[in-house]
Every structure is written in structure tokens, then in C-alpha cells.
Amino acid sequence: MTTMSAAEPTRRDFLYIATGAIGAIGAAATLIPLIGQMNPDASTIAAGAPIEVDLAPIAEGQVIKVFWRSKPIFISHRTKKEIDEVRAVPVDDLKDPQTDQSRVQAGHEQWLVLIGICTHLGCIPLANQGEYDGWFCPCHGSQYDASGRIRKGPAPLNLAIPPYKFVSDSKIQIG
């Protein structure tokens, strides 16, 4: 049982390293389809196209829930009182400092559009509950105000704003 002799070490080593390297590249390339298949498929991506929502039927003070990309989207028709309240809060006191103005679109201050997922661990907060006239998450007690900003509890960030634009005064397109 002779093992490899020391003859021509460089050429032999090069061959072994080249073979091993090519094999490793092949093995790595094989992982691409095996991992890629778990990403969203084409039909899921196509179903994530923008949606349009008619705002006309939403009464002042009412919050509705629609779904976009399988996520709940809150659309809140805020009252004058709610708007004044959230704008009176000093921004520096907030955990995630943001003005109410930066969370709505100019000229449409009464409309607040939010992704209705608690930034703590993904539960859906309940509307019109809690101490801040906003949302209360039943899972771990996070509380958001009428601008969707985190005020109390374990959540680190304000409720996220989805991409949306006003198609007309009473219609928005989300996505």
C-alpha cells in the first residue's frame, strides 16, 4: 500500500486542488435552485400587484382594513380632534421620532394609511383602543397613537406606511 510519492508535487497538487475547486463550485451552484425554489413564486409575485381602494364610503372616525400582498392595511379617516392631538405631541418625546405631517400626504391629512402589523412581533393591533386614541396590540401590549406612532410597550418602531398614492381625492392606489 504505497501512498503518494513525493514525485512532481506541484503538478499533482495543482490537479487535486483544481478538481476539488471545480467540484466545490458545482456543489455551490447546485444550491441555487434548491434555495431559490423557496422564494415567492411567479404567481405570488403577480398577485402582489397594486390595488385601488375607494375612500368615499369610509366615514369620519372609521378605520377599515384591506389586504395588499397578504398584509392588512389600515385606512383611517381621522377626525379633526385626532389630528390636532397627534400634532400637539412634542416629537422629541417619541420613541421613534416622526412628525404626523411626515406620515400622511399633504392635502390629505385626514387619511392615514398604515401596514397593520405591530413592529414588535407581527400581530395585528386593535383599532380605537389603548391610551392614545390609536391602536393597541393584544399580544404584548404595544400602544400606538392616531398617527400610528409607538407610544408605549415593547415595539421599537412606528407602524410602517405602505407605498400609496392618491389617484383622485377619494381613491388611492396601494403598491
Next chain:
Amino acid sequence: MSGLSTYQPQNAFLKWFERRLPIIGLLHGSFVGYPTPRNLNYWWTFGGILSFMLGVQIITGIVLVMHYTPNVDLAFNSVEYLMRDVNYGWLLRYIHATGASAFFFAVYIHMFRGLYYGSYKAPREVLWILGVIIYLLMMATGFMGYVLPWGQMSYWAATVITNLFSAIPVVGEPIVTWLWGGYAVGNPTLQRFFSLHYLLPFVIAGVVVLHIWALHVAGQNNPDGVEPQSEKDTVPFTPYATAKDAFGLAVFCIFFAWFVFYIPNYLMHPDNYIPANPGQTPPEIVPEWYYLPFYAILRSIPNKLLGVTALFSSIVVLAFVPWLDTSPVRSARYRPIYKWCFWIFVADCIALGYLGSQQPVYPLTLIAGVCTCIYFAFFLIVMPLVGLIETPRPQPNSIADAVLKKAKSVAAVLLVGLAVGVAGLVGLVGSSTRAAAQEAENPPMQKWSFAGPFGTFDQAQLQRGFKVYNEVCKNCHSLKLLSFRNLGEPGGPAFTEAQVAAIASDFKVKDVNDQGETIERNGRPADHFPPPFENDAQARQVTGGALPPDMSVLAKARGYKRGFPRFLIDMVVPYQEAGPDYIHAIVTGFSDKPADFTLPPNTYYNKYFPGHAIGMRPPLTDKQVEYTDGSPQTVDQYAKDVAAFLMWAAEPHLDARHRIGFQVMIFLVVFAGLLYFTKRKVWADVH
């Protein structure tokens, strides 16, 4: 697994670990230090190849389950969406489906190798029987996997195979009902087959561990069949066997990749792209190729119970081989009579396989009967008798001696030639019988831009084909599996986003509004093509009896028999265009009926349609569809364009398949080349 482990860990942690769980030492003893006979040839690499294939099947299988739905209403479509929408879904499914064939191909080589070199003889009887058990488990697993896509062949294979058990006297019927979980093959059957198809591969893996354990206790047999006596007769498993196995595996993968990327549907039956229909058996039922010899044995006996008994006996007899063979000599190299009998047996198995794929008509039934007798005679007469009457050639004293006096066997080449010749003869008889019985003419072969390993779809042609579908075919034929968005995807007609949106909005799609009423709205790119009829009954009403088939996978669900020897050539010169050729032929094949042909009412005469009476009226006339790119506005051109469009609809990722296939091929050839030189370097001082 034993093996003389000389593993001595140096590292302090490994020493600590090894004292508590000596698994590294076990693996080292089994796959590194383990002594293998130095004269093993490439037929011995198939053990490693089989382990690899089991791994491939388990990994791709686990992935497929992430996208598959075991329900009679959803199974077929879930497989189709896997092929269309899931990233690399087509690749993973083709690897799994073709992998089953590659697995069986390798196992047959492995089994024939065992029979030739006497690897079943003492002290390897248990090793051999474990192998037979693995083979039986593979057959069960393969069969149940074939049922899962829930196509026509799936359904009818399930029906036929489960009915084999009805041949058992008295308890047969209750057993079959128990297997089905109903009065016929149905949803309960599909769900239990799915469960078992997931379970059995792991059982196989377990038995494989026992198989390897038994192998490492008895030691490997070798081409000369004499046991290693000294260190001179063996080499350590690593690097010697590892290097050789790796090279063999890489070459095997080249063939495997050829099937996966260039002829993935070669081994599949077009009927399995038609969703299961419990009300109609396809005109020709054939199992997967790897069961064909047993199917031929079953059919060769015109008695239900005897036929089924013969089928099961033909497999069970393998387990008794260690005691049926009376010769003390292992390797057929030193058994002049047995060697001939072995090759006749191989030819017989190939002939049975071919006969199993053909219609059971005279004289093929007679030949199948003879072949069945030869099959059993090999085990029950040849094996016991030849051992007693044969005078073996002198065996070498040791493996080292055998390696030094390496005799080139010209006879082996001649015998392989003989086997192929006999099989070819049976093939010719078969095809001439078929030619006589054949009624519909074969469709003429067209030139397709997507044919061959480098073929790609012609975008302009697909756009024209879609125009033909959109203006003519869609009035009767649905395209249920496709969405409008598919029309804009790369590798297809590649309409622009705006064009896709415009096409979609021309269709009316059913939806529900906020008030809960059913409404019709304009289509959007993400919608599926809406069907032209509410249901099958309405379709039949409108068309006058015939049901226009869905066109989503039509180009893969249609084809025609290629006959011998063309079906063999199709493997080497890839031919996957039987579907488009057939569709083109049907559209252009209308003519006046011959005087002696009676046409049933509401049908039309078509040269290429099986039975000639087709329910579809000639769908196209010259100048019916306006082309803006100057292509001829003839029925022939329309037929070509729509057939190409339907091929894309059935196989939307064909371009990507060919492109990735080329990259994989280049990689494998380079890798196999490097492994060859590595293997030569490793073995340089042994030879």
C-alpha cells in the same frame, strides 16, 4: 460497519469526543481505511452511484413536497404550477422524474453485475437479500411516486397495479378495497400513496445502511471472485476507490443531465399530461420502462392468478439465487458455460422489456411466453445444473496474480453484441407487426426552432401563434393553466407590459364585487385565461358532442408511437417534438373521406387522428387570420405557428432549460475530465 480502523485522533477535543462517540473512527474505518480489492472495475462504481441517486431523489423529493398538493382536484395543477411558477421548479421536477429512471438504470446494472460476478455467494447471501429488499422497496416507491401527478397514466397504473392483489383467492377483493380506501382509486388512495411515497425512501436509506454494513463485514467481491489474501490484494478505500467512484459518478451524471435538460419527456408518457379521468382508460396502458419486463411476464400468461403469481415469483426468485447456484466458482470469467447463459438472460430481459411496451398481439404474445420461460429457466434450471456439469477455468491464486495476467476478453464484447442483436431482432418483429396493425399515418416531422439542445422559441412565431389561438382556438379550447402575465415573460412571446395589459382587458373575467355579487370585469395580467364554457356539459352541447381539450399542456399530452429503431435514435438525436408535429398534422390533416369509410355523425375525416373521425370541424382556412409581419397566411403556416405557441404554453421554460443544460454539460465534461486525471494520478503507483 467494521473495517480495520487505524484512526487515531491527534486533536485533544477529538480524542475526548472519540472516547464518548466513536463515530469518526467508524466513518474512517468504513470509507477511508477500508481495504477494497485492487482489481475492481467500473461496474463496481454503481454502488456509489446508487447512493448518490438515493440522495438526489430524497433531496429533490423533499423540495417537491413543498409545492405539491395531494388532492384529486389539485394534484395535477399543483405539479403544473410547480413547473411554471416556482423558481427552478421545472428543473427540480425533471431531476426527480428522470432521476427515478436513472436510479433504476443504475440498480439494474448493479444487479446484473452481481449476477455476473457471483456476488451473492457465501459469505454474501444476506448482503444480496438485503439488496433484493431494497429493489422491492424501490419498485413500490417508484410506482407510488408515478401516481402522484394524477395524470391518466398515474390513475390507471394505480388501478391496474392495485388490482393485481385481487387475484388472491378469497381475500383479494377486501385487500384491494383496503388499499384503495374506497370503491375505486380515489382521493384516499392518493393521500396514502403520498404518505408512503414520502416514507419509503427513508426505509430504503435504512436498509442501504444494513446493505453497506453487511458489505463491509463480508468484504467486497471482485471481478476475479477470489478473496483478498494479503495486503498486496487490496488498496485503501480513500483515495483509490473514492477517486474511481467519483469519476464513474461524473460520467453517469453526464448521461443523467442529457435526459434532464434535453429529453426530459422521453421517458414519460404523453397521456400523463392529461388529468386523471376515472371514466376513460387510455387506449394503451404501459408502465414505466423499468417495470416493462415484469409487465410482459404478467401478460404472457393468460390466467389471472397464474399471471400475477409469475409476476411476483419473477422478483422473489432473486432472493433464492444464493442457493439456486450450485457452482463453487464466483466470477463468470472462469465459468465458460454460465457466462453464455448470463448474456442470453440479459438479452431475454431486454426482449421482455420491449415486449412489455407493445400491444399484446400474436406473434408477440408467443415470443413473450418463450421469453418468460427463458427467464425462469435461467434461475431454476441453468443455475443449479450448470454448476454441476461445468468445468471451470483455472482461477488465479490471488487478486495480485489476476491483475498481473490481465486477459483481454474479446468474448465479452461479442456477447454484448449478441445480446443487442437478439433484442434488435425482437424489436424488428415487433415493429413490423405494429406496422401491419397501424391505422393512422405518422405525422410528418416539421422543422422547429425550439428543437435540439440549442433550440429556442421564435418570438415572432409565438406571437403569431397566439394570434391564431386568440382569434380561432379560444372559442372552444381553454388555456386554463396560463395567465395573461405569462405572455410577457422572457422565453415566450415576450409581449410588452402594455400589450399584455391590452390582451388581458379584452377578456371578461368573473369576479365578486364588494356587495357580494358575481360580476364580469376586464382581465388583468395576473388573471388566468377564462375558459370558453361554463362546464364540460355546456361545451359538449355547443360543439355537438365532442369535448374540446384544454390546450395548456396539449403539446406534451399528444404524440405518436415512434417505432423501432427510431425510438432509440430519438435518445441520441433528441426528439421531443412529437406533440407539435401531431398538432400541426391534425390541423392540416383534414380531407374528404375515402369511399369505403363510414363517418359517424358530427365528425370529420382526418388522416392523422387515431380512428380518423374527429369531432372538430376543420378550424382554419387560408387568409382567416391576418398576419402583419408578411408571413404566409396559409393553413400550414397557421398550424405551425399555433403548434409552436402551444409548445411554449406546455413548456414555458424550454429556453432556460436548454441554456442551463448547456452550462451544466460544459461543467460536467470539464469536471469528469479532471476527475479522470485525478484518478489516474491516484492509481499511478498501483497499476
